[in-house]
Amino acid sequence: MDSHDFDLETDLLHADREGATGSDVTPPIYQSSTFAIDDPQAMALAAATPGHPAFYTRHGNPNHAQVERVLAKIEGGEAAMVSASGMGAIAATAFALTKSGAHVVAQTMTYAGTRALLAAQLARFGVEVTFVDQHDTEAFAAAMRPNTTLVMLETPSNPLLGITDLAAVAKIAHAAGALVSVDSTIATPINQRPLDFGADVVLHSATKYLGGHSDLLAGAVVGSRELVARIWETHHLLGATLGPFDAWLLLRGMRTLAVRVERHNENALRIAEHLSKHPRVRRVYYPGVTSHPGHDVAKRQMRGFGGLLSFEVDGSFDDAHRVAQRLRLAHGAVSLGGVESLIAQPAAMWPEVNASERAREMGVIPSLLRLSVGxxxxxxxxxDLDRALQ
Ligand SMILES: Cc1ncc(COP(=O)(O)O)c(C=O)c1O
Structure with a gap:
């Protein structure tokens, strides 16, 4: 079947039909670490082939290959690679696309793990990083240097849902000879396809919406065949290999991605609008509301605004904490993107960071609550929200 004619919502269900037998509607789990190959030439070829699905599972596995085919298809890329977590994908990309003496441009507002990887780990290997405000496109242009090899974007970003103008920043980066990666975890391919706007690589914490049920950790990289192979060269040596069962579970979760995201989008938009008018709420951060600084750009590059929002309770850290505790539906837990609502207080995760302007830029606002709307x-x-805010 040639699925090129279908929308990505259909591809989620049918893009991987060439399974091992050609007849299994639900694929088997290849819970095998290794695969027998008798012929020495075939063995050498398999060993040298990025992501080979039947050589050794750290290199690839049939369950990886299957979910990778679907991921490549729905993001509009040539190839994809899965990893054991989102950080596995981000770390492999950051290390593969930089070297000692290189320079990276990244966002001030970005997932805390990504920031720590760039600021604390890459720096140890002689890579310099400049962090800029993602809403200020000119700041990206000003930050570019002759040795900039990578511009690492995240949009919407965690936890204040900042929006980066993908087309504009990709143009700036490419003019300076740098590659562009986009962490599109919060958007999902249903709402945003960064490759369509000029990005070179799309990254996901598949732990979130792609898996969708808070029951697995996984990561993904999507891009051209050449770039994914380059990232795989580093990835398979770092060893953040996704287990075959989790790859199978991820594919199963992705089958329902389109319908889940539609509902996340609807619920989050309505909640954001409701909270924007609530007397106990100081400010709402959601790209779907017109007051958001990235709203116009989001409208251009997103089909829906996603299921994650943050809001500042009109009060102290403790007041916000009490609101989170009073919720009966949202679990007080980190992570996001599952079918069930989750609430987190970012400042509680970084008690050592004071309420300075920099902390604020990173979303460490004492009374901020981040709601992953289920x-x-x-x-x-x-x-439930009204009751908790009373
Ligand atoms: C935007 C974003 N990117 C990456 C990650 C890291 O993903 P993982 O926890 O799967 O390593 C997270 C985790 O919360 C995230 O929110």
Whole structure:
């Protein structure tokens, strides 16, 4: 079947039909670490082939190959690579696309793990990083240097849902000879396809919406065949290999991505609008509301605004903590993107960071709550929030 004619919502279900037998509707789990190859030439070829699905599972596995085919298809890339976590994908990309003496441009507002990787780890290997405000496109242009090899974007970003103008920044980066990676975890390919806007590599914490059920950790890289192979060269040596069962579980989760994201989008937009008018809420951060500084850009590059939002309770750290505790539906837990709502207080994760302007830029606002809106019935979620905010 040639699935080129289909929308990505259909590809989620059918892009991997050439399974091992050609007849299994649900694929088997290849829970095998290694694969027998008798012929020495075939063995050498398999060993040298990035992501070979039947050589050794750290290199690749049939369950990886299957989910990678679907990921490449729905992101509009030539190839994909899965890893054991989002950080596995981000670390492999950062190390593969830089070297000692290189320079990276990244966002001030970015997932804390990505920031720590860039600021604390890459720096140890002689890579310099400049962090810029993602809403200020000119700041990217000003930060570029002759040795800039990589511009690492994240949009929407965690935890304040900042928006980067993908087309504009990709143009700036390419003019300076740098590659562009985009962490599109919070958007999902249903809402945003960064490759369509000029990005070279798309990254995901597949732990979140792609898996969708808070039951696995996984990461993904999507791009051209050449770039994914380059990142794989580093990745398979770092060893953050996704287990075959988790790859299978990820594929199963992705089957329902389109319908889940549609509901996440609807629920989050309505909740953001409701909280924007709430007397106990100081400020709402969601790209779907017109007051958001990235709203116009988000409208241009996103089909929906996603299921994650943050809001500042009109009060102290303790007041916000009490609101989170009073919620009956959202679990007080980190992570996001599952079918069930989760609430987290970013400042509680970094008690050592004071409320300086830099902390604020990173989203460490004492009374900020980050809500990963699930697919529960909207009225129940609204009533629960109102009760907790009373
Ligand atoms: C935007 C974003 N990117 C990457 C990650 C890291 O993903 P993982 O926890 O799967 O390593 C996270 C985790 O919260 C995230 O929110």
């Amino acid at each position: 697919i529960e019935r909207l009225d129940d979620l609204l009533a």
